[in-house]
Amino acid sequence: MPSLASLTAIIALLGLVAASPVDIQKRKTFTVSQVERKQFIKNGAAQTAKTFRKFGVKVPAHILAAAAAGPNGTVAAVPSDAYDSLYLSPVDVGGTTLHLDFDTGSADLWCFSSLQASAQLTGHDYYKADASKKVSGASWKISYGDGSGASGTVYADKVVVGGVTATSQAVEAATSVSTQFQQDRDTDGLLGLAFSSINTVKPTAAKTFFDNVKANLASPVFAVTLKYHAAGTYDFGFLDSTKYTGDITYTSVKTTNGFWEFTSTGYAVGSGSTTTASIDAIADTGTTLLYLPSAVVKAYYAKVTSAQNSNTYGGWVFPCSTTLPDFTLVIGGSKQVVPGKHINYAPVQTGSTTCYGGIQDNTGIGFSIFGDIFLKSKYVVHEMSSTPRIGFAQQ
Numbered sequence: 001m002p003s004l005a006s007l008t009a010i011i012a013l014l015g016l017v018a019a020s021p022v023d024i025q026k027r028k029t030f031t032v033s034q035v036e037r038k039q040f041i042k043n044g045a046a047q048t049a050k051t052f053r054k055f056g057v058k059v060p061a062h063i064l065a066a067a068a069a070g071p072n073g074t075v076a077a078v079p080s081d082a083y084d085s086l087y088l089s090p091v092d093v094g095g096t097t098l099h100l101d102f103d104t105g106s107a108d109l110w111c112f113s114s115l116q117a118s119a120q121l122t123g124h125d126y127y128k129a130d131a132s133k134k135v136s137g138a139s140w141k142i143s144y145g146d147g148s149g150a151s152g153t154v155y156a157d158k159v160v161v162g163g164v165t166a167t168s169q170a171v172e173a174a175t176s177v178s179t180q181f182q183q184d185r186d187t188d189g190l191l192g193l194a195f196s197s198i199n200t201v202k203p204t205a206a207k208t209f210f211d212n213v214k215a216n217l218a219s220p221v222f223a224v225t226l227k228y229h230a231a232g233t234y235d236f237g238f239l240d241s242t243k244y245t246g247d248i249t250y251t252s253v254k255t256t257n258g259f260w261e262f263t264s265t266g267y268a269v270g271s272g273s274t275t276t277a278s279i280d281a282i283a284d285t286g287t288t289l290l291y292l293p294s295a296v297v298k299a300y301y302a303k304v305t306s307a308q309n310s311n312t313y314g315g316w317v318f319p320c321s322t323t324l325p326d327f328t329l330v331i332g333g334s335k336q337v338v339p340g341k342h343i344n345y346a347p348v349q350t351g352s353t354t355c356y357g358g359i360q361d362n363t364g365i366g367f368s369i370f371g372d373i374f375l376k377s378k379y380v381v382h383e384m385s386s387t388p389r390i391g392f393a394q395q
């Protein structure tokens with residue numbers, strides 16, 4: 001026998017169902033207004049191609065062609081100085097063109113802004129923070145391996161890179177930057193291209209530019225072509241076979257630390273034989289040099305006349321006139337050669353005949369860093385598919 005309470009509930013339900021139209025009319029009516037999702041630059045063909053791939057179906061050529069015509073993009077990467085210390089790319093941030101350091105070793109898009117003391121802005125383009133776009137309660141603070149850093153608040157604004165648009169990108173506006181950035185009047189900020197899991201925005205991590213746009217690209221990839229003492233490119237959404245020779249060799253990426261992290265399985269100095277080694281490394285456009293295990297570095301400089309690991313200069317140095325041997329790193333079974341001339345970074349001081357090596361010890365870092373010294377002879381594909389991978393080819 002149902003209880004009184006359950007009978008009451010049943011009656012109440014029946015009442016709702018049995019109410020006459022008049023009754024319903026009397027009841028307070030309400031409207032659910034739909035809010036249109038912010039317009040994203042759509043690439044329908046890319047979405048279709050993604051669906052075909054999702055179900056393991058070969059994407060028809062006409063769909064691929066249409067997808068490739070989507071908002072893919074290319075932006076220049078220009079050396080900031082004569083030594084390729086870093087590379088800067090023009091980016092439209094909320095209507096102002098800033099020159100940002102694209103950094104595959106971090107995941108914050110931050111920039112100099114109108115929130116900083118004006119003295120810090122001398123010589124910089126900067127983001128004009130619009131209060132109406134402020135992300136309430138959000139802040140960020142980032143520190144880099146060299147001790148530099150910045151911090152500030154967050155805005156949601158339009159960011160355009162090489163014709164590819166993120167309509168509501170988390171723009172991390174600086175309120176304060178470290179001395180290194182204050183003294184560097186070329187860099188207006190960074191655009192992080194590592195995994196969003198290491199973004200520093202609190203209380204909720206923000207997405208990188210690439211994470212925000214990748215679904216609208218023909219393919220979830222970006223390719224890095226940094227050059228020796230010359231302008232290169234970042235390509236988004238497509239591969240460009242004119243930018244490399246031979247094959248692209250792919251290897252798996254470990255994403256647990258938020259980096260484009262992989263393992264190199266050996267190395268060779270000059271024309272010497274290959275030594276087998278397991279080198280845990282990250283690809284990092286935001287780092288200038290190539291940092292490797294000390295035993296590997298020692299083996300390289302053993303073949304460089306008058307090289308020494310200098311306490312004075314804090315690393316391996318040699319006479320600037322030295323002809324340096326090439327250096328080979330094995331990745332995915334392929335031999336990736338770094339030309340010897342790329343391994344002379346710069347004089348230790350302006351006018352000095354002692355030069356600082358592009359290969360240095362990774363002691364204290366915890367892993368190896370394949371920075372610009374390695375990258376500037378390579379075409380590097382970063383594929384953020386369901387199983388991310390990284391590919392290397394010789395330029």
Ligand SMILES: Cc1noc(C)c1CN(C)Cc1cc2n(n1)CCN(c1cc(N)ncn1)C2
Binds near residue numbers: 103180187286288
């Ligand atoms: C001038 C100049 N010369 O060499 C540099 C660098 C500069 C730029 N200048 C001093 C300021 C500066 C400091 C940093 N950057 N720019 C770029 C981001 N940094 C990273 C990124 C990363 N993935 N890993 C480690 N650090 C540190």
